[in-house]
Amino acid sequence: MAYIDPEKAALDKPYNEPFDEQSSKEIIRVRGLTKYFDSKLAVNDLSFTLEPQDVFGLIGPNGAGKTTTLRILATILRKDSGEVVIDGTPLEYDTGMESLRKIRSTIGFMPDFPGLYDDLLVSEYLEFYARAYYIDEKMHPFVIKEALEIAGITELANREIEGLSRGMKQRMGLARILLHDPKILLLDEPAAGLDPRARVELREIIKGLRKKGKTIIISSHILEDIEDFCNRIGIIEDGRIVKLEDMDTLAKETIKYTICKVTILKNREQAKDFLSVYPQVQNLVWDEENLRFDFMGSDEELAQLLKIMVQKDIEVLSFNKERPSLEDVYMKFTERKPIT
Ligand SMILES: Nc1ncnc2c1ncn2[C@@H]1O[C@H](COP(=O)(O)OP(=O)(O)OP(=O)(O)O)[C@@H](O)[C@H]1O
Ligand SMILES: [Mg+2]
Incomplete structure (x- = not known):
């Protein structure tokens, strides 16, 4: 924060x-x-x-x-x-x-x-x-x-x-x-x-x-x-x-989005493909074993996203979210290259 x-x-x-x-x-x-x-x-x-x-x-x-x-x-x-x-x-x-x-x-x-x-x-x-x-x-x-x-x-x-x-x-x-x-x-x-x-x-x-x-x-x-x-x-x-x-x-800008980190147990590639086209997901990257992305919606919309993932048989082991710092906002505009 x-x-x-x-x-x-x-x-x-x-x-x-x-x-x-x-x-x-x-x-x-x-x-x-x-x-x-x-x-x-x-x-x-x-x-x-x-x-x-x-x-x-x-x-x-x-x-x-x-x-x-x-x-x-x-x-x-x-x-x-x-x-x-x-x-x-x-x-x-x-x-x-x-x-x-x-x-x-x-x-x-x-x-x-x-x-x-x-x-x-x-x-x-x-x-x-x-x-x-x-x-x-x-x-x-x-x-x-x-x-x-x-x-x-x-x-x-x-x-x-x-x-x-x-x-x-x-x-x-x-x-x-x-x-x-x-x-x-x-x-x-x-x-x-x-x-x-x-x-x-x-x-x-x-x-x-x-x-x-x-x-x-x-x-x-x-x-x-x-x-x-x-x-x-x-x-x-x-x-x-x-x-x-x-x-x-x-x-x-720091209150406009949430940084999310998800650890997926099963169907990792499917999770990546799903998130990479999800409308409110931006800057999706692999962060070691986790998928990391910016979510541009409300908490309710984020809960909805998680629900859909589970319905798609994507097993989520852990889920972290945090408010971005000014440094994150800066990174968003510069170095972090999203998965294409
Ligand atoms: N005298 C020079 N001759 C040739 N190229 C130069 C010269 N000075 C800077 N450059 C090039 O111009 C670009 C911008 O350099 P500059 O020094 O302005 O960057 P900077 O943002 O100050 O970087 P840093 O954070 O490393 O100080 C770089 O690619 C650098 O290699
Ligand atoms: Mg310089």
Whole structure:
């Protein structure tokens, strides 16, 4: 059963904007974004729109195109085609550097494997980046102090990077992209490798950033890692968004169906054939010795199904049913391949 944190409700807001209508409230607009690496189609006709203060989870398996999408938005990688508009500025490459400069000042991008300089102190590292962002030297102590505070690592300022844990390094990477106070944060797999405690802390930081007015895109291949702090979810597979929902709607999907697991003693193949054409049965798979499927009907209709199975001389040894988690909903749209 999916646990929906009541606190998260504060993050949720309705998302009713018609898909094709340009809204003055939008801060990121992506339409038909496409990117090839040689003949490999990495991002395929991708579209989504975000409003200010959206926290958008881009979820997908390895190789789905998450990093490629984020790197294009961060202007590190060139798109092949499609429209990208960031805070009113269209992403264009043939207008000198103007468009890119404007977009870069609006965006803070935290890569999945930030290159860190292990022999520096945390404060030296941030100082280096403050310079790289062309922040006025007089302002450095202030912006560094604030970034450290927001990332919750003020006490680490004089520590060497080398001895820091992964969670602490992650926060330092976050502090770095806050230095120039960007409106938009692109975080590539920020929760990867964090222990549960560090993940809770990350969640608090993200909530704080959202309150400060930031719009955030977070990628992950594990929905559970980020479901607490996203108000919108895009499920990406093979470079395409296969589902785009606000979190509330996705959570509602979990009550639309039941996951069933049946152990059959006799006539297993007959049971499989019967279930594979039953109208309310979806995603039928063998799960070791059991048949596993999603049932799209009520409990009464499920009881009816069992009754018919028994009438057909299919001997059911055990029958389990459970409510899907958000993770199951995600799997439903991605990896689990049904029996054909
Ligand atoms: N620089 C590159 N050169 C060639 N192919 C690439 C390059 N970068 C990515 N790809 C390919 O593009 C596809 C999308 O990769 P991408 O890194 O965007 O996926 P991802 O969703 O971030 O995956 P992961 O969860 O593993 O980080 C993959 O098939 C990948 O092999
Ligand atoms: Mg990636």
